[in-house]
Amino acid sequence: MRKKKFYIENYGCQMNISDSEIVSSILNNKGFIKTENLKEANIILINTCSIRDKSEKKILLRINQIKFIIKKNNDILIGILGCMASKFKNIKEKKLINLVVGPDSYREIPNLINNFFKKKGEYISISTSFSKTETYADIIPKREEKKITAFVTIMRGCDNMCTFCVVPFTRGREKSRDPYSIIKECKFLFKKGYKEIILLGQNVDSYLWYGGGLKKKFKIKEIKNEEIINFSKLLELVAISVPLMRIRFCTSNPNDMSDNVLNVIKKYINICKHIHLPVQSGSNRILSLMNRKHTCEDYILLINKIKKIIPNCSLSCDIITGFCNENENDHNETLNLMNYVKYNFSYMFIYSHRIGTYAYKKLIDNVSLSTKKRRLTEIINLQKTHSYYRNRKYIGSIQDILIEGISTKNINFFYGRNSGNDIVIFTKKNYKIGDFIKVKINNCTSATLVGDIYD
Numbered sequence: 001m002r003k004k005k006f007y008i009e010n011y012g013c014q015m016n017i018s019d020s021e022i023v024s025s026i027l028n029n030k031g032f033i034k035t036e037n038l039k040e041a042n043i044i045l046i047n048t049c050s051i052r053d054k055s056e057k058k059i060l061l062r063i064n065q066i067k068f069i070i071k072k073n074n075d076i077l078i079g080i081l082g083c084m085a086s087k088f089k090n091i092k093e094k095k096l097i098n099l100v101v102g103p104d105s106y107r108e109i110p111n112l113i114n115n116f117f118k119k120k121g122e123y124i125s126i127s128t129s130f131s132k133t134e135t136y137a138d139i140i141p142k143r144e145e146k147k148i149t150a151f152v153t154i155m156r157g158c159d160n161m162c163t164f165c166v167v168p169f170t171r172g173r174e175k176s177r178d179p180y181s182i183i184k185e186c187k188f189l190f191k192k193g194y195k196e197i198i199l200l201g202q203n204v205d206s207y208l209w210y211g212g213g214l215k216k217k218f219k220i221k222e223i224k225n226e227e228i229i230n231f232s233k234l235l236e237l238v239a240i241s242v243p244l245m246r247i248r249f250c251t252s253n254p255n256d257m258s259d260n261v262l263n264v265i266k267k268y269i270n271i272c273k274h275i276h277l278p279v280q281s282g283s284n285r286i287l288s289l290m291n292r293k294h295t296c297e298d299y300i301l302l303i304n305k306i307k308k309i310i311p312n313c314s315l316s317c318d319i320i321t322g323f324c325n326e327n328e329n330d331h332n333e334t335l336n337l338m339n340y341v342k343y344n345f346s347y348m349f350i351y352s353h354r355i356g357t358y359a360y361k362k363l364i365d366n367v368s369l370s371t372k373k374r375r376l377t378e379i380i381n382l383q384k385t386h387s388y389y390r391n392r393k394y395i396g397s398i399q400d401i402l403i404e405g406i407s408t409k410n411i412n413f414f415y416g417r418n419s420g421n422d423i424v425i426f427t428k429k430n431y432k433i434g435d436f437i438k439v440k441i442n443n444c445t446s447a448t449l450v451g452d453i454y455d
Helices: 014-029 053-070 092-096 106-118 179-191 232-239 259-269 284-289 295-308 328-341 358-362 367-392
Strands: 005-010 043-048 077-082 099-101 125-127 149-153 198-202 246-250 274-276 313-320 345-350 398-406 414-417 424-425 436-444 448-453
Touching: 005 014, 005 398, 014 043, 014 149, 014 198, 014 246, 014 367, 077 106, 092 345, 099 106, 106 125, 149 414, 179 198, 179 232, 198 232, 232 246, 232 259, 246 448, 259 295, 259 313, 284 328, 295 328, 313 328, 313 367, 328 367, 345 367, 367 436, 398 424, 424 436
Parallel strands: 005 043, 043 077, 077 099, 099 125, 149 198, 198 246, 274 313, 313 345, 424 448
Antiparallel strands: 398 414, 398 436, 414 424, 436 448
16 A cells, blocks of 8 residues: 655744644654645645734635645545634534644544545544643654754743734643753754754743643642743753754743843853844733733833843844724834834734634724724834844944855855844855855845855
């Protein structure tokens, strides 16, 4: 009997990429073969994202396209993984698919697939329950070959319950991964030739290992302090364990970032000097409606502390515009905050109601689409100004760069990133992807730095 081939199409965040690598490993270990060609596959898996309405619509369209491509071939399985899985329990599109598996149930996929083929199609299997302990700590993800950067998931889920966010409902509550398995994986990646790792979690600063289980079950009185590993301790352990690898992390929550984390970043040269710190809004009124645990004043104090402890640290953020009841004053306060911080770059989005969230149930999405678009344009334009301002400051400096690839616009140029996560374009010399080099910055745009290799 020929081994069956699977194809994975990924949507959404870095966590989804990491999860797809975990699924690939699980299936490989059970004898399935991965293919990059959809038309070769017996098993088509879509790893989905629910963070915004636009993402969901794109995925539903893609499912219909795939169904059309394969026609009515009952020997092909179409499966939904990830954050949209819980929704497929009820929505009408369920008839288009055969398998629905949530983020905590990936170990079940091989058996569910085998059941489908035993029943010769026309079979729907759903597994979307949350686990109190599953972190896939024992699984080495099946990564693409010839990559130099690897994602390492350190925790899963989120406890923050921001009113706009579906993550607690699609990925469950916070649970942290065994730190020793994290260190083991990082060392393995170094031996395999990777040059950079990105520690992943919905809120990495909330990482807490006390022996396993949900964070909300943690009781400090029952555990000795030396047995607890928080994010600052984990970050230091990783930095010491793989001193020749670059270390990044995301995402952080302003409410959880500690002085200890900042001091660890400052102490170790291999920890990149970049912090992604979502603010979402510059208005205290909107932050309260969002159930964010910080005020603008708290956020500014943290920004000032970062700049004091790590003077050259790059800063980026997430901003949502057009949240429920947002008025022009709220919008202007967001612009004012941006003008104060002057982020190196930002991820900026229009708000859309997400089914199941508190905002969907209790708040009215009452900002018009035209107003949302206009405000987003103003935010984007301001960010471009700030990005150009920040990039101009690099001109004349010499930056340590990790070569990541060949420029898509000109094959005579490499691209890479500096410690601050800024993209740098530079002319090729006798170097290769994965090399650490020095580049003198000569010019810039709002999006990239431009330079020459400095020998």
